[in-house]
Amino acid sequence: MKALGPLLAPAFLVLTQGVLAQSDSPITRDGTDWVQTSTGSIPICQRCRVRINTEGNFTIHGQAETDTIRFTLRKRVRASSKQEAGLLLHSFDIRSIGRGDLVTLTLEIPRSRAQGAELSMSVPRTLRQTIVASHGGDISATDLKGEFDAETVAGRVELDRLGSNAAIRTGGGEIRLGRIVGAIRCYSGGGGIQAESCGRESWFETAGGDIQVHEALGALHATTAGGNIHVDRSAGEVFAHTNGGVIEVREALGLVTAETSGGAIQVGAARGVRCESNSGAIRLHNLGAGPLNASTAMGSILAELLSGTRIEDSVLSTNAGDITVLLSSNIPITVQASNQTAGNGRRIVSDFPEIRIRNAGATIPLIAEGALNGGGPVLRIFASGGTIYLRRQK
Secondary structure, eight states, X not given: OOOOOOOOOTTOOSOEEEEOOOEEOOOEEETTEEEEXXXXXXXXXXXXXXXXXXXXXXEEEEESSOOEEEEEEEEEEEOSSHHHHHHHHTTOEEEEEEETTEEEEEEEOOGGGGGGEEEEEEEETTOSEEEEEESSSOEEEEEEOSXXXXXXXXXXXXXXXXXSOEEEEESSOOEEEEEEOSOEEEEESSOOEEEEEEOSOEEEEESSSXXXXXXXXXXXXXXXXXXXXXXXXXXXXXXXXESSSOEEEEEESSOEEEEESSSXXXXXSBSOEEEEESSSOEEEOSBOXXXXXXXXXXXXXXXXXXXXXXXXXXXXXXXXXXXXXXXXXXXXXXXXXXXXXXXXXXXXXXXXXXXXXXXXXXXXXXXXXXXXXXXXXXXXXXXXXXXXXXXXXX
């Protein structure tokens, strides 16, 4: 193989390319497979960009105070003899091409043997950008300060301790994120997404899995076609949508917008909510200033307004279920409730004498109106097929 000199210098302008020199270990037997490990290195400036095109599983790790890319390629083939294995393993090449501040490394192997390759690299932690494309395998990256972009046709992606923006796409695997300082965009064609800490605005989308976020320091967008969405904490707004699952947001400092076609919604704390479910209960607790809008076609609604809460004009609505509002005694609010449910029972129950119920036991709809603590933003409540409860918060 042809050995290359340094690919990049601070004023690198010309194109260089070739096959990287490799130091090969002996070929050994591992069950029915033959295995060989190759190693090599290439100089690179610490603020350059690198693109890796690879097959099989890939791991990249950033190291401080280095100006070299070091790689280890573990090659595995199935052959009838050691001699045949040597010929097959010789077809595994890493080619390089450099232009400007970009170095491109490509692992070239027969597509039929793609799963027999495992490539790992250590690179300068300060690389400005790292781009990884895998035709079939898992991707793992840690300790990189620059931007990171990765795409795999079918594999899992794991990232941790990244210092800038990240963009991830996998056609059929899960995505697991540790601490990411920058903005994040993730898409999975058939796996779940888990994130520990997102430093800026984040977009998560999967066609077939759950989305779980422990902490988002910016606005959070989460969409899944057939899974649940769970958010522990968000420092900004939350936008959550699922076609067939449950949405739970424990705490958000911004507005929570949640939509599900077939599940429940629960918000533990937020500065306002906009929630809609086609068939599921809605539970809203510890709401701060902001709108309180929630509707479900089939399910109950519970809304808890604690002392000091100052909502905007709001609406609660269900076509088949009860609505329960827990109100602190010192909240200034105007209540307008309407119940379309037929029957002789009391379909609006109130703990507040200021809220007057009209047409009781007579015609439909049953109406209740009143101002608490001098009145304030209007809370409109609509029910059909259940009871409206206006309860004093204890």
